[in-house]
Amino acid sequence: MDSLALAVALPLLAALLATVWPARATLLGLLGALATAAAALMVITEVWEHGQLSTALGGWDIPLGIALAADGLSAALLAMTALVGLAISLYAAAYFDGRQAMHFWPLWLLLWTALNGLFLAGDLFNLYVTLELLGLSAVALGALGGDRAAVAASLRYLLVSLLGSISYLLGVVLLYTAHGSLDLARVAAALQPGPVAAAAMTLMIGGLTMKAALFPLHFWLPPAHASAPAPVSAALSALVVKAAVYLILRLWLDLFAPLVTTGAAMLLGGLGAAAVIWGSWRALHAERLKLLAAYSTVAQIGYLFLFPPLFQATPPGPGRDDLLAALVLMILTHGFAKSALFLAVGVIQKRSGHDRIAELGGTAQRLPATTFTLGLAGIALIGLPPSGSFTGKWLLLNGAFASGQWGWILVILTGTLMTAAYVFRVLSRAFNLEPTPPGFVTDARTELPALLLAAIAAIGLGLAAAPLWPLLGGGEDGT
Amino acid sequence: MNRTPSLVVALLVAPLALVLLWAFHEALTQPSGARLADLAETSLSRTGVGNPVTAVLLSYRGYDTMLELGVLLAALLGIWSLGRVSPGFHPPELALTAMVAWVVPLLILTAGYLLWAGAERPGGAFQGGALLGAAGVILRLTGERRLGLPSERAQRRLAIAGIGAFLAVGLGTAAAGLGFLAYPESWSKWLILLIETATTLAVGMTLAAAYPGGPPGPAGNERDAP
Numbered sequence A: 001m002d003s004l005a006l007a008v009a010l011p012l013l014a015a016l017l018a019t020v021w022p023a024r025a026t027l028l029g030l031l032g033a034l035a036t037a038a039a040a041l042m043v044i045t046e047v048w049e050h051g052q053l054s055t056a057l058g059g060w061d062i063p064l065g066i067a068l069a070a071d072g073l074s075a076a077l078l079a080m081t082a083l084v085g086l087a088i089s090l091y092a093a094a095y096f097d098g099r100q101a102m103h104f105w106p107l108w109l110l111l112w113t114a115l116n117g118l119f120l121a122g123d124l125f126n127l128y129v130t131l132e133l134l135g136l137s138a139v140a141l142g143a144l145g146g147d148r149a150a151v152a153a154s155l156r157y158l159l160v161s162l163l164g165s166i167s168y169l170l171g172v173v174l175l176y177t178a179h180g181s182l183d184l185a186r187v188a189a190a191l192q193p194g195p196v197a198a199a200a201m202t203l204m205i206g207g208l209t210m211k212a213a214l215f216p217l218h219f220w221l222p223p224a225h226a227s228a229p230a231p232v233s234a235a236l237s238a239l240v241v242k243a244a245v246y247l248i249l250r251l252w253l254d255l256f257a258p259l260v261t262t263g264a265a266m267l268l269g270g271l272g273a274a275a276v277i278w279g280s281w282r283a284l285h286a287e288r289l290k291l292l293a294a295y296s297t298v299a300q301i302g303y304l305f306l307f308p309p310l311f312q313a314t315p316p317g318p319g320r321d322d323l324l325a326a327l328v329l330m331i332l333t334h335g336f337a338k339s340a341l342f343l344a345v346g347v348i349q350k351r352s353g354h355d356r357i358a359e360l361g362g363t364a365q366r367l368p369a370t371t372f373t374l375g376l377a378g379i380a381l382i383g384l385p386p387s388g389s390f391t392g393k394w395l396l397l398n399g400a401f402a403s404g405q406w407g408w409i410l411v412i413l414t415g416t417l418m419t420a421a422y423v424f425r426v427l428s429r430a431f432n433l434e435p436t437p438p439g440f441v442t443d444a445r446t447e448l449p450a451l452l453l454a455a456i457a458a459i460g461l462g463l464a465a466a467p468l469w470p471l472l473g474g475g476e477d478g479t
Numbered sequence B: 001m002n003r004t005p006s007l008v009v010a011l012l013v014a015p016l017a018l019v020l021l022w023a024f025h026e027a028l029t030q031p032s033g034a035r036l037a038d039l040a041e042t043s044l045s046r047t048g049v050g051n052p053v054t055a056v057l058l059s060y061r062g063y064d065t066m067l068e069l070g071v072l073l074a075a076l077l078g079i080w081s082l083g084r085v086s087p088g089f090h091p092p093e094l095a096l097t098a099m100v101a102w103v104v105p106l107l108i109l110t111a112g113y114l115l116w117a118g119a120e121r122p123g124g125a126f127q128g129g130a131l132l133g134a135a136g137v138i139l140r141l142t143g144e145r146r147l148g149l150p151s152e153r154a155q156r157r158l159a160i161a162g163i164g165a166f167l168a169v170g171l172g173t174a175a176a177g178l179g180f181l182a183y184p185e186s187w188s189k190w191l192i193l194l195i196e197t198a199t200t201l202a203v204g205m206t207l208a209a210a211y212p213g214g215p216p217g218p219a220g221n222e223r224d225a226p
Helices: A003-020 A022-050 A072-095 A098-120 A124-145 A148-179 A184-190 A195-211 A221-227 A230-255 A262-285 A289-304 A307-313 A318-352 A368-382 A388-402 A406-430 A444-463 A468-473 B003-029 B036-042 B052-060 B062-081 B094-117 B125-141 B152-159 B161-175 B188-210
Strands: A053-056 A067-070
Touching: A003 A022, A003 A053, A003 A067, A003 A098, A003 B062, A003 B152, A003 B161, A022 A053, A022 A067, A022 A072, A022 A098, A067 A072, A067 A098, A067 A184, A072 A098, A072 A230, A072 A318, A098 A124, A098 A230, A098 B062, A124 A148, A124 A184, A124 A221, A124 A230, A124 B062, A148 A184, A148 A195, A148 A221, A148 B003, A184 A230, A195 A230, A195 A262, A195 B003, A221 A230, A221 A289, A230 A289, A230 A307, A230 A318, A262 A289, A262 A307, A262 A406, A289 A318, A289 A406, A307 A318, A307 A388, A318 A368, A318 A388, A368 A388, A368 A406, A388 A406, B036 B052, B052 B062, B052 B125, B052 B188, B062 B161, B062 B188, B094 B125, B094 B188, B125 B188, B152 B161, B152 B188, B161 B188
Parallel strands: none
Antiparallel strands: A053 A067
């Protein structure tokens, strides 16, 4: 049996069964989740053994039939989706009941189908179909919150998602007109730099950045992710946005590799940097936990777009492999951390009826495990060792040093500090039963100088230590 | 609406459109090797159908069509999850009611014809399904609350019929060692007809049920109050 087709067919089959027997939706959904995870495991094992997998569907050879393909990158995302999907399924089985469960399960399994289909697709038009299925099921799930705000946010999400898909499709039309094929590998082999390829790249990657919520096209994400039910928020932030990032990466590295310019890479990097700063800033000022988590997603997506300029500056070899590994590591870490965060917030919201950060006092006493989850997810988001994003950020910094692109280093460090600030803002409230202080600074004249000294000791010296070497080494370099 | 921003938008969009048109022209004039359309024509005899569009939708790229039906299903489930809507229709005029008694059976008949004709001529499951959906919409416009649709239970079965047929055939051929959705040549025509019939029903039912918005209503109270 063909494991690639099974990884798409099984969640789809489960979605159909859950549609037909709504009263048994939860049980059927859980069984479907297990079967889907097992199929994903099969694909991952085969990729592990053979390196690459591919198959042509429908009994037709490649230009005529549709290719499914898997390599290390798709296997990694498939694995993340399987684990996060299983966790979300278990959580949702306890979270939803009655009519909500009946609505949730078929849509969630359709979403999973679309994710697996997208990670395994080797055909440009098939990718569009999976994008549509992904977008529509994500929008419908987001509206399950039921109130007016959730529906309004979902409608905006739908319009943005459709615009992104159409833009992607326009690019595919150009490529098909020029090269007479839809197969990713074939088009990649035939692609020549020129106006057609450049227009297709702009349309496709531009449309996908909208779906990936890259600054300044992130405006739809915070309301949509913050107003959805917790398991849905987790799926949207951890998986759905990542699917668009994965596709950008796939197109950037596989399809448009001969075409990408330093200018285009710098543009993506610059937008990513702006996303890191803006997203972290808004997360720092969010009043509700879910909004904080959503803005944190905007920022974390930003980090991923710091990689293209470094790819551009790094010749193929171990350095570039390190960068790719770091990028995937950061995608995975954020996927796990953010889904954990949203699920934990869901617990707090169900218990206390709200998710206002200012009123979290005593959460550590009432929900120790959930508070610990917030802490662990926070560690991963900040990138403290030994989390995956620590290694990811370390390699990212290495790449930036090696290629002399100093600007990114500043962005990464600032973003990390701000992440630490918003994570500790939540944790300090959660661990604190005392009334919260009215403001950060109580007596500016005495406190600020001390704060400044501490900041220099903790941060300033680390960044500005370089001049010490010539100063202490005095005269060795001939000055 | 004030007109200045829209004029600015038009001025900004126009050069973009020109660039796109130029790129499209370049793409058209670029010489390319074997085109997919030629290949689709030459392989047509092995698909069991004579209409190249049907061959693309059901045979060459059946997997795409299956997922597209998934999109339709997601849309319908999404609409159903949004809760009930208030009926906002005027009671129908006599002339409309009389005409509908003719139009609806004709639409259903034509849908059946299109489904059968699709194998050799323009037509097929989506066109036939669209007509069935239209029949439901017209019934709704004359005050028929349930659009001629069966119970919710039956609607759920119909909604998945197309994908269900695709999956059953696909998993069957995969289990037989042929590969997912790889129809054996001698069975191809009939398997395609089976999938198309199920798809016609699913598309028609989905389009009709999507039109009024909200989940299927409870039984009884079949017509709007005059």
